[in-house]
Amino acid sequence: MPRKAEQVQDHQLFEYSPLDTHDIRLLELLPSLDFDAEIHCTVSHSSLEKHPPYEALSYVWGDSNYTTSVQADGRPHHVTKNLELALRHLRLRENRRLLWVDAICINQQDVLEKNDQVGQMRRIYLGAEKVIVWLGEEENAGIALKFCSLIQNGVSISRFQKEVGKNGLTIEEVWSSCNSLFGRPWWTRTWVLQEVIHSRPATVYIGNIQLDLDDLCAKYSGYQGFKHTHNSIQRDHIVKFDIYSSVFRIEAMISTVEIIGWRREQRMTSEENHDPIISMLSAMHMSRFQQCQDARDKIYGLCGLIGDVDVTIDYSLSKSELYSSTMKQMLLRYPESLLLVESPERKIDSEKLPSWVPDWTTSRSLVPAIMSFWANEAFCCSGGSDRDSNEYMDFKPKFHLENSTLVMRAVQVGTITRTSFIEVTFGIGEGYQDTMKVFAYDKNEIETQNTSDQNPLHKPAPSTMTMNNSS
Structure with a gap:
């Protein structure tokens, strides 16, 4: 004990x-x-x-x-x-x-x-020479791995159900063991991303069980798809796919298991096989759901992955000092970083963080997950034009700091006439569609205002909010 x-x-x-x-x-x-x-x-x-x-x-x-x-x-x-x-x-x-x-x-x-x-x-x-991943004691991991291996080997749904019964289990118990395995605390650590997203061999220990990390990630991918198909058939006797699950697969995009597997596969198959370097903005999106004991490690835990923002490791800095200095650097390179700021989990005073600085210890952003991956294109009023071209140089975001206040040059687009509460669901289907409908409704209202003809921004502004989705 x-x-x-x-x-x-x-x-x-x-x-x-x-x-x-x-x-x-x-x-x-x-x-x-x-x-x-x-x-x-x-x-x-x-x-x-x-x-x-x-x-x-x-x-x-x-x-x-x-x-x-x-x-x-x-x-x-x-x-x-x-x-x-x-x-x-x-x-x-x-x-x-x-x-x-x-x-x-x-x-x-x-x-x-x-x-x-x-x-x-x-x-x-x-x-x-090798990275050793310790996931914890075995518990019910043996059951999960046994059935994930069956799925990986292409077992049919009917055969899978028979195997479940032969082992004296229910489907729910099998799913529960799989969820427990892939929901262990290690998967949600901020540090694991830089520790295993590279081409070095990695062996996972679960009690006395040993297996390759890439094999475990592949098992998760197969399990997710098989479970979705199985549950659809059990519920409706048909396999149902909607555009959001089949094309975007938002749930997979924000799954650490999928991210690790995908990034490691990239490194293994890359001809150059270079060290993993990604942008700070991508790293922050990728790690939004990750956790750490020290709030400063939400930044420091990513330093081994990024190459575009210079972060000096200094544990004498407070959380507020570190988050503010990092956000300032991110804004210089990625003005759309402001999309990271708001979260329904953020407290009003949020430990004295300026309002323009994200509290990266919160796991959710109000920006729908799929929009986060398209931030450059989705929230740019210049549409498909090249923002780096000389034609738009005068319109590039400019800002400066006055103490802890961010002062930005802006263009007045309109006046907010109403606000509402919306629940953004980080899943597939209805949550995303409902969010889009809210944006689309506001867009239609803006376009019918009498002043729209006098405002040259009445078209690009709502299009930015809806990612050109008018449905």
Whole structure:
């Protein structure tokens, strides 16, 4: 059972020695024939330039209030219960295992060291021979993987139902086990994106079960499609596909499992096989549903993925300072970043964040998911014209900051005549269509106003709101 952190005298705990510039620490996990024996390891310094043969661990810390101890260089080192479980399952019976584990290899109490080491995270995971993903104990994962494998092998729906019955299960129990597997906390960590979205081999541990991460992501993709088809047939005796599920597949687009699988496949099949670099705007959209214990890691956890916005790792900054400086840089490159600001989960004072700065700890934006991926085209009043051409240079957004106030040049399009509450659903079908109908209704009202002929913007403005959807 997990227990509250034990009171151990400071002089008894493991002590860190300073790291040289660009060095890292590595943990050597000592073997044991007894699974339940206390964890023992040694900690050493190494340089990434020497390409040491280590594996990097990707896991969820778990509740920091409940810890246990492992022996590091003969002294106790507090770790969360989940990390201790991971090390126990990773420990070999006869051979030592060289690992990089952030909670032990980084002195979490040294802000300067933490800044430097977090800044090297991308190199650390790219430099590993393999990434080890710890999803937690087995629980009902065996059931989920068994039936996902059947789906992956092309089983028919009738055969699938028979197999479910043979195992003394119901369809609901199978779906529940699959949802539990793909809904584990690891999938929602902000850090996992930069830890596994690359071409390095990645092995998933679920208790004593081991499988390839790419295989697990493929199983999820097959499971989602099969479940949709099965449920449609059971409900209506026909397979139903609407334009939103078959073309846009919004649910899949915002699923971390799908994102990881798709990005890793891109890296594996790319001829150049370059390191993964994406835009900050795409990264923020992609990680909106991800979570982290430290609010600042919503930014820092993406630094290993982005190459267009310069973010300096500095844990002495407050959440407000970091979010504001990052948003300022994003606005310089992507004026449409303002679409990220509003969220129904955002509090009014939102921890002293300026109103123009998104609270990235909220998991939802008021912009429908599909629009977020088309932000450049969908919310541009110049239509299909090239915004970077000289013709439109005078109309590029311009702003400056006065203290924490964002001052922007703007064009008055009209006056808001009414407001209403709408529920934006991040799924497929009705939620998206209802949102579009709200925009389309307002568009029709604007177009029938008597003043429309006098306002040259009466057509592009509502078209921007509706993405040229007049239905």
